[in-house]
Amino acid sequence: MSATEDQESFIDEVWEKKYFSLILDLSERNASRYESQAKSLLENKIIEVSINGIEISYKVTPLGCRFYTSQNADGIRMGSWHRMGWSKSSKLKALPNFFAKSEADVLID
Numbered sequence: 875m876s877a878t879e880d881q882e883s884f885i886d887e888v889w890e891k892k893y894f895s896l897i898l899d900l901s902e903r904n905a906s907r908y909e910s911q912a913k914s915l916l917e918n919k920i921i922e923v924s925i926n927g928i929e930i931s932y933k934v935t936p937l938g939c940r941f942y943t944s945q946n947a948d949g950i951r952m953g954s955w956h957r958m959g960w961s962k963s964s965k966l967k968a969l970p971n972f973f974a975k976s977e978a979d980v981l982i983d
Contacts, residue, residue, distance in 0.1 A: 889982075892982065897974045901970065905970065911970075912965070916962055926980065928980050937957055937958065939965065939968075941976045943976075943980060956968070
């Protein structure tokens with residue numbers, strides 16, 4: 875490997891550690907809120923939350939959940955879909971981590 879490749883690999887590793895640590899931290903700090911959001915989402919099929927002025931819309935689909943964000947200060951919009959299975963119980967179990975991941979996507983630089 876060249877020095878440039880080593881440096882890029884190191885930067886990737888640092889970013890990944892920061893990203894996954896943020897997901898874990900959000901999961902722990904917001905566990906109660908995420909559980910409440912999951913119940914509300916499953917009941918209403920769609921919810922919206924605001925994180926640092928960015929709106930995140932969640933929508934339940936038959937096999938999972940998707941999220942979309944409003945445009946942030948950099949003009950970026952995000953979205954993703956995650957398969958969670960058909961059952962309400964499988965979605966209820968998977969949604970808190972999905973909420974943490976989507977919020978980390980918004981918060982990470």
